[in-house]
Structures are given as structure tokens and as C-alpha cells.
Amino acid sequence: MKTYAIATIPGDGIGKEVVPAGQEVMQALASGSSQFRFEFENFDWGGDWFRAHGVMMPEDGLQALRGKDAILFGSAGDPHIPDHVTLWGLRLKICQGFDQYANVRPTRILPGIDGPLKRCGPDDLNWVIVRENSEGEYAGVGGRVHQGHPIEAATDVSMMTRAGVERIMRFAFKLAQSRPRKLLTVVTKSNAQRHAMVMWDEIAVQISKEFPDVTWDKELVDACTARMVNRPATLDTIVATNLHADILSDLAAALAGSLGIAPTGNIDPERRYPSMFEPIHGSAFDIMGQGLANPVGTFWSVVMLLEHLGEQEAAGRLMRGIERVTADRSLHTRDLGGTATTADVTRAVCDELVGARKLAA
Numbered sequence: 001m002k003t004y005a006i007a008t009i010p011g012d013g014i015g016k017e018v019v020p021a022g023q024e025v026m027q028a029l030a031s032g033s034s035q036f037r038f039e040f041e042n043f044d045w046g047g048d049w050f051r052a053h054g055v056m057m058p059e060d061g062l063q064a065l066r067g068k069d070a071i072l073f074g075s076a077g078d079p080h081i082p083d084h085v086t087l088w089g090l091r092l093k094i095c096q097g098f099d100q101y102a103n104v105r106p107t108r109i110l111p112g113i114d115g116p117l118k119r120c121g122p123d124d125l126n127w128v129i130v131r132e133n134s135e136g137e138y139a140g141v142g143g144r145v146h147q148g149h150p151i152e153a154a155t156d157v158s159m160m161t162r163a164g165v166e167r168i169m170r171f172a173f174k175l176a177q178s179r180p181r182k183l184l185t186v187v188t189k190s191n192a193q194r195h196a197m198v199m200w201d202e203i204a205v206q207i208s209k210e211f212p213d214v215t216w217d218k219e220l221v222d223a224c225t226a227r228m229v230n231r232p233a234t235l236d237t238i239v240a241t242n243l244h245a246d247i248l249s250d251l252a253a254a255l256a257g258s259l260g261i262a263p264t265g266n267i268d269p270e271r272r273y274p275s276m277f278e279p280i281h282g283s284a285f286d287i288m289g290q291g292l293a294n295p296v297g298t299f300w301s302v303v304m305l306l307e308h309l310g311e312q313e314a315a316g317r318l319m320r321g322i323e324r325v326t327a328d329r330s331l332h333t334r335d336l337g338g339t340a341t342t343a344d345v346t347r348a349v350c351d352e353l354v355g356a357r358k359l360a361a
Contacts, residue, residue: 001037005069006026007042007070007071009090012047014074015046018295018297019298022299025350028353045090046078047078047081050078070305072298073277076283079285092140098273099134099268101267102133102171103245104129104130104175105130105249105262105265106127106129107126107127107252108256109257113256113336114337116255117229117255120232124232128179129248130237131240132239132240137241137242138243141157142154143155166206166207171269172186173211176214176237182213184216186218186219186239187218187224187238187244191220221247224238253280260333262280263277263298263300263304277304278298279297280297291341294336317353324352331345
């Protein structure tokens, strides 16, 4: 039997509720399997750790994670700590430390969920957004001088490298090639950003020649937002820079019904380091501790985690369980217009897994 070492990092806010829910679902999956099991190690890093130690995670934290097969992450963000401290001190420290350069965000309308787009059926909105996750607008290059004076200046430099752009383009084309439509949209802003984004476009053309069976087009990021709303069926796989995909993927999640259902994977495609999976909804301190958090985004992130580990059958079983639960409107949480609690949804998904196992037996 295969044993997978999983690091859990609940982080802040509702991350402390949805990550234990995700662990509960993973245990329900493993309890009926003779093929694999999970060994969990929890790391209580985040805002509370910062208040106690002055940092969001220990200096040797990456070393503690290095031997894990995967990481399940909750959220980073605390109203009493500046956002750039929480983000760069925890989530980005892990993403950049482990060179998780491909951020993958699938989006589709799950059964039973009403998306806000009229005349849009479930088959019209079935996307996966590939976000460059290591450089670009979030490279961390820049600085501030003369703070507090009239001549104060601040810069954030978007840093793109040929190696970084080539690898994310190749990843995106390969992913598009694996999907039924073999369709890719490359998002750009090269009309206004005439250096790095022009290089981005040129490299897209070069990499496209390696994938003659993939149909692709180019779209300015502002036009892409309108296309996602007005012509969702024309999109399938989307690749964009760190900032552009960050924004587009939140729009995509909202169009699919709620940020609470959206998953993401921070992937090291070369598998040199553990990859990290998380819901995209943030820490949501306003509902923390009330049992209102939607755990579906975490459960779908677990599906991605299982797929990354090669456990395709288990991933499919969990996804089918999620879909059966979302199809039942009595199990919708507040973000979906319902009254179900985090515990209600978690219990229902676990029950679906147990029921499916008994039927299979």
C-alpha cells in the first residue's frame, strides 16, 4: 500500500475550518482503499505564528516541507497584519521556494449551482486557467525611497525571463493538447506593455510550433474579461501572466457561481519539490468560526492533489461525490444562497464516498 506524506497548512481565517474538512474527506477516501493511505503533518503557520515569532513561518520551514508528497493549504491573510507581509511571508515563500511555477485553476459550473450568466449552460463554461506563478508582476523586484517625503518614489518591476515564459507556455500548450477541444487562448497586453509582453507574444508563437494540433489565439487581457462574460463557449484553456491570471481566475470563479467552490494547484511540473493545492477564496475573517465557509473549493483542490499523485480513480470518485452534493440545493452554503454549514457539506461528501464504496463492494 502506498503511503502519501501530506503537509496541511490551514493558515488564517476560514483556512482553519476548510483544511480540516479537506483532511476529513481524504481520510474517508483512504479508509476504503487498499491502494493508498495518507500520513498528515500539520503546520500552524500564519498570522498567529507571526504574532508569536515575528515571521509567518520558520526560516527552515521549506526544509520541513521538502520531503512531503503534497501540501494542502488554506489561506494567508489577517486583518491585523499587512497583506504583503502575510502573502510574501507564507504562501509566496512556499510557491517561489519550491519553484511552483504553474498555477492551474479549473473552472466550470457544478451541478445544482446557478451561475450569474444568462444563456450560459454548464458546457459553455468549462475552462482551465494557467497562471505563470513565479515571476512577472509578482517577481518582487522593486523598492521605495525617500519614504514620507514629497519626492517619495516606489517601483514594482514586472520581470519576465525567456526561460520562465517558455516553460509556462509549453505547460499551457501541453495542457490544452490533453483536453478534448485542444484550444488555447494566450492573454497579453502587448499593445501597451511593449517590452516584456511583446516577448511573451513572440515566445507563444515559437512554442506553438511544437503543438501543431493545438488551435490557439491571442487576446488582450481587457478584451478577455468581456469575452469571458459575453462568449464563454469560445474559451477553453487560458494562459496569462501572474497578475492577469490572478484577476481573470477570480472573475472565472464568480461566473461559475462562487469563489467558495474554486480550486487551484501550485505545481512544480518537474516534481523536484512538493506541489501545493488550495482553495482560492482567501481567509474571509468576517465569517471565521461561524461554520459558514464553503469547503467545496478545498475538496476540489484535493481532487487536483490526487490527480497530481496519480490517483486518478480516487480523484474521479471524489469529484463525483462533490457533484452529487452540489446538485442538492439543501446542501448549499451561504455563498451559494443556502443555509448549509461547513460540517453539513463535509459530512455529505464523506457519506457519498462511503455510499459509493458500499455500492462498489
